[in-house]
Amino acid sequence: MRRHRVLSGVLSVLAMGAIAGVGCASTTDPNSTNPPPPPPPPPPPAAAQMTLQTTLDGPSAVAAPSIGTGGGIVTTTPANDFVAARVGDGLRTDAVGERVRFPQISGGVQNLENESGTLQFWYQPSYDHDIDQKYTIAGTGTWKANNATAGSIHFGKHESSNQFGIFLIFFDANSVRWEHNVAANAYGWNAGEWHLFRITWDVNVAAGERNLHLYIDGQELPLTGEVSRGPQTTLPERSNEFIYIGARDVTGNIIAGGVYDDVEIWNTAIPPS
Numbered sequence: 001m002r003r004h005r006v007l008s009g010v011l012s013v014l015a016m017g018a019i020a021g022v023g024c025a026s027t028t029d030p031n032s033t034n035p036p037p038p039p040p041p042p043p044p045p046a047a048a049q050m051t052l053q054t055t056l057d058g059p060s061a062v063a064a065p066s067i068g069t070g071g072g073i074v075t076t077t078p079a080n081d082f083v084a085a086r087v088g089d090g091l092r093t094d095a096v097g098e099r100v101r102f103p104q105i106s107g108g109v110q111n112l113e114n115e116s117g118t119l120q121f122w123y124q125p126s127y128d129h130d131i132d133q134k135y136t137i138a139g140t141g142t143w144k145a146n147n148a149t150a151g152s153i154h155f156g157k158h159e160s161s162n163q164f165g166i167f168l169i170f171f172d173a174n175s176v177r178w179e180h181n182v183a184a185n186a187y188g189w190n191a192g193e194w195h196l197f198r199i200t201w202d203v204n205v206a207a208g209e210r211n212l213h214l215y216i217d218g219q220e221l222p223l224t225g226e227v228s229r230g231p232q233t234t235l236p237e238r239s240n241e242f243i244y245i246g247a248r249d250v251t252g253n254i255i256a257g258g259v260y261d262d263v264e265i266w267n268t269a270i271p272p273s
């Protein structure tokens with residue numbers, strides 16, 4: 001949960017008070033030749049803070065990330081399957097259920113802000129984007145047996161029956177499902193290539209504005225399907241809910257495949273600069 005909106009409101013009230021004060025002064029001194037004061041500055045934007053950062057260089061980078069609260073868990077076969085990656089080592093996934101996960105919040109420290117945020121990571125898929133296999137890539141909550149966590153986001157790649165598109169699925173506070181897609185002809189990657197993925201979300205955008213955005217290598221991808229627009233709802237972060245890099249579930253039939261590196265999460269939606 002966040003507090004800066006309260007601060008913004010206070011600043012707005014103070015600014016209005018300042019304007020009112022200026023108006024009173026001018027009416028009591030009609031002969032003043034002083035130039036009118038400049039208008040008050042707008043309230044400052046919410047300060048973006050990184051809430052989680054991990055090098056994925058090994059088990060300790062998951063148990064104790066460089067930014068964020070610890071308690072992350074590695075689930076791979078073989079155990080702790082970290083291999084040479086983009087910078088140092090990274091996490092290798094190549095089967096159902098393989099991943100690292102971090103709690104959304106632990107000990108009062110948030111790794112994630114469900115209201116708005118940015119999830120960025122490097123990913124080297126082990127497969128071409130148009131092979132006939134569904135993959136799970138990352139998510140901000142659990143998804144088991146078609147039962148996803150309210151207030152979570154899920155990202156992956158479809159098989160042929162869904163035209164090899166990307167899926168980016170958002171569940172609001174009431175588990176209403178918004179499934180965004182990227183058509184297969186609007187993106188692409190080959191096995192072994194490193195790409196920079198960025199997902200942003202904000203449930204508090206104005207009416208008509210999109211809540212989610214997806215970028216690969218700094219380029220925004222066109223989202224089609226059930227496009228979610230604001231304002232929307234979500235849930236508070238919970239200590240028993242998790243951010244998944246790799247598989248969103250340890251069972252099921254949707255596999256994770258590829259090497260991940262350098263995961264970063266911020267508490268506001270930040271487009272690539």
Ligand SMILES: [Ca+2]
Pocket residue numbers: 055056057085086087088089090261262
């Ligand atoms: Ca690394």
Ligand SMILES: [Ca+2]
Pocket residue numbers: 076077078081092093094095098
């Ligand atoms: Ca494995």
